[in-house]
Amino acid sequence: MKKMPFLIVMFSFLVLSCEKKEIKPIDLKLFNYKVEYAKQVREVVESFTAKYKGKYSIEIETIPYEAQLVLEARLREKTGWDIIMIPPYSSIEKNASGGYLLDLSSQPFMQKIYDSVKPPVTYDGKVYAMPYGLSAYGVFYNKDIFAANQLSVPKNIGEMKDIINRLQSNKIVPFSICGKDEWTSGYLFFSLISSSMGKEVDRWIESMNEGVSSFNNPKNDRVFEILDFYRANGGSNIKSIDYYVQMKNFASGSTAMLVQGFNEYNVMVDQNSKINAGIFAFPIGEANSSDLCVDVDFAFAISSNIDKEKTEGAIRFLDFLTNYETMELMSKGARIIFGVKDFASSGVTGDIKKYLDEGKIVNWAHRKIPAGVFEESKSRIKKYLTGETTKEEVSKNLDRVWRINIENR
Known part of the structure; x- marks a missing residue:
């Protein structure tokens, strides 16, 4: 019976050790080529990581010059980014045809996006990026x-x-x-x-x-x-x-x-x-x-050459971008027309949203x-x-x- 206190102490120590054990976050890398939105992107990333209580860590790399050439080279070498800010048309075609981008067509968050702005990020009938800024x-x-x-x-x-x-x-x-x-x-x-x-x-x-x-x-x-x-x-x-x-x-x-x-x-x-x-x-x-x-000004894509955990994290981040609060954060100090159907609008952006809502673009x-x-x-x-x-x-x-x-x- 005298051994019981000792066993209880040891058990408590093990429990506390497990509780204090640091959980290693899933590291993601984000490519940004819009210097004018660097501050907003950083604040959105901070909000995302806070929401998931440190489960994800996102490193942002902003490359303003020759950005698309750098992006294509890094994706070919499989040393690129997990979450990719990307322009429409030729960049989508080159990287999707090369097999470097994940097909996002069936992702639930794509239902929140205007259908009329999906063609610029579509290749061979599949949508490879989420139109975000228009x-x-x-x-x-x-x-x-x-x-x-x-x-x-x-x-x-x-x-x-x-x-x-x-x-x-x-x-x-x-x-x-x-x-x-x-x-x-x-x-x-x-x-x-x-x-x-x-x-x-x-x-x-x-x-x-x-x-x-x-x-x-x-x-x-x-x-x-x-x-x-x-x-x-x-x-x-x-x-x-x-x-x-x-x-x-x-x-x-x-x-x-x-x-x-x-x-x-x-x-x-x-x-x-x-x-x-x-x-x-x-x-x-x-x-x-x-x-x-x-038209699409910039979109977000996901690399097809990353593991399951990173893919899940990247998908969660793109979904997070479509939240009302995130769009408010992204547009703080900037004027953005969003490709998301329920973005807040008034004045000029309200006029543009009306054309989008009516499909008259x-x-x-x-x-x-x-x-x-x-x-x-x-x-x-x-x-x-x-x-x-x-x-x-x-x-x-x-x-x-x-x-x-x-x-x-």
């Missing part, structure tokens, strides 16, 4: 100017012309246009091509790659007509207006509308924090069916074409807007550059 391009408008002039968002080009007439009769410049810097013109051009062609844009790109189509076609004729309309209603001397003046003119209320991308919303708010802006799709034709250009053509063609379009369309070249010359040169890019692939 980009958009359309017509920003000053809601106060519209209200003061009893104007509403146009549904077609006829209503857009009525808006222009009302603004001009009240001595208000309709559009803020940049005619000095080249880079803005390429984005404008391909957003209009996307809107004009709609769902047919992919087939047109395929036919251009096959060498059987041209920029000189009826739907692009309509694009040039819109460019003429746009140029004619941007005030005088647009040739001297650079990007910063373009943004300032709209932010200050000197013009009523601005055709730009969502990233520029941050710039206009920095210039005028009280600006009351909205966004709508540029109406192309007479039908009430204009779609807004929306079209993916942005410039992300799918040869890079050299997009670069060439910037100078060509800038010259077209300033009256230095013709539609025929633009089409001929872009056709030529496309052929050269295909031949040199």
Whole structure:
């Protein structure tokens, strides 16, 4: 009987030893190429590891320069990351076709994502990344100017012309246009091509790659007509207006509308924090069916070359990203359009969400074409807007550059 206290002490010691034994976390590595979101990604990771009480450890590596080349090389060598921030289209195609990405098609969290933004991260019928941050391009408008002039968002080009007439009769410049810097013109051009062609844009790109189509076609004729309309209603001397003046003119209320991308919303708010802006799709034709250009900016993928425990942890992290609280954390100090259906929105993001909810979006053509063609379009369309070249010359040169890019692939 005297041995009982000793046995009890030994048993207690063993129990305490087990309780104090440190559980080794499952180590995950996360690849980030968006420097502007580095702080938010870090805070999201901290929140995730806290939720799982140290079960997971996530090391973040941010590579801003030549990020995709580094990513592809490391994945090939199987020395890459477990959770991967990745851009759409070519990066998905290269890494999915190489067998480096996990098929996420059947994951429950993918049900929370808009179907309309899944094609840019789809390869061979399978979804290989979760669209997270989106980009958009359309017509920003000053809601106060519209209200003061009893104007509403146009549904077609006829209503857009009525808006222009009302603004001009009240001595208000309709559009803020940049005619000095080249880079803005390429984005404008391909957003209009996307809107004009709609769902047919992919087939047109395929036919251009096959060498059987041209920029000189009826739907692009309509694009040039819109460019003429746009140029004619941007005030005088647009040739001297650079990007910063373009943004300032709209932010200050000197013009009523601005055709730009969502990233520029941050710039206009920095210039005028009280600006009351909205966004709508540029109406192309007479039908009430204009779609807004929306595409994937960045997505999250999972490496296919990791063990079961790490895969489970990575899946949990992607699911965690779709939580309302996580999206609030991710957008703290940043403006993000999420690919998740129930993200909080108001103002400009609320307008974009409405297009997403209604399925009235079209993916942005410039992300799918040869890079050299997009670069060439910037100078060509800038010259077209300033009256230095013709539609025929633009089409001929872009056709030529496309052929050269295909031949040199």
